[in-house]
Structures are given as structure tokens and as C-alpha cells.
Amino acid sequence: MNREQIFSYLEERFGLDKGLFKDYEFLEGAKGRVFMATKDVSNVSKAVKAVIVGLLFCRVNGSVKLSGNITQLFGNNATKSVVNISELEARKFIGGEDLDVPDTGTTDGYVIVKYKNYPLGIGLLKESAIKNMIPKAKRTNLVA
DSSP states (O other): HHHHHHHHHHHHHOOGGGGGGGGEEEEOOGGGGEEEEEEHHHHHHHHHHHHHHHHHEEEEEEEEEEEEHHHHHGGGGOOOEEEEOOOHHHHHHHHHEEESSSSSSSSSSEEEETTTTTTEEEEEEEEEEEEEEEEEEGOEEEEE
């Protein structure tokens, strides 16, 4: 999948305009990973032998999965495939639990999970349930 196909998917699925990313360079990594960096950092990486440059943008393995960091940075710009959840659900979600959501108004696939106006991360919606995609190392349990 090339850059234009990735941006086309992001616009179609999440309503994210590719213009949001015009000031960044995108670099292919191993295992379908795509990294995002400023143009200055990208130029420096060409001059030195860097292992990884930039922030993980997405993974491409048949479909595109946005990284959690990118979801949190740009998720407020999404106009589609956004699921707003309650405070109790947010606590469960950031703790790593999957969520039952009877009516989301969106189709199965990746969704941006938000509490109030804050994007918490990415989830995989399938048949009224959101599978938590927050990495175990980034999960936290908040005491009520």
C-alpha cells in the first residue's frame, strides 16, 4: 500500500484530511510500519545511519491501523468512525478492557475511541463490541 492509498483510507474511514500531514515526511520501516517525522528530521536521517526515525504513524498489513500516539495527536480532527464513551467505559478502556457498545452509528473496522473531547486510542469494532488495541505497556488502571 503506498502513501496515497494510506491517506485515501484515512480520509474515507476517519474523515482525516491528508492536508493535516502536509508538513511531515513518511518513512517505511520493517514489518509494515510507517513512521512520520518532520522534514528536518527526515533530512538528518538521510545523512546518518538511523535505525528508526520519527513517530510510528501506522501499520499496514492488508489494512491500515493508526498508532495510538497518532490517534491521540490527530484524533480530534476525525469526523467519521469515532465512538464516544462514558467515564466508566473510558476507565475500562484505558485499563485494557474491551467494550460492549450496542449502537455506535459506524461500520465494523477500526474506530477512534473518545471520552468527552479526548481521543483515548484506537479500537477494533466488530458486532457491537470494541476490541481494545491499547498496548499493554500503555494501559493504566484509574481508581474511581
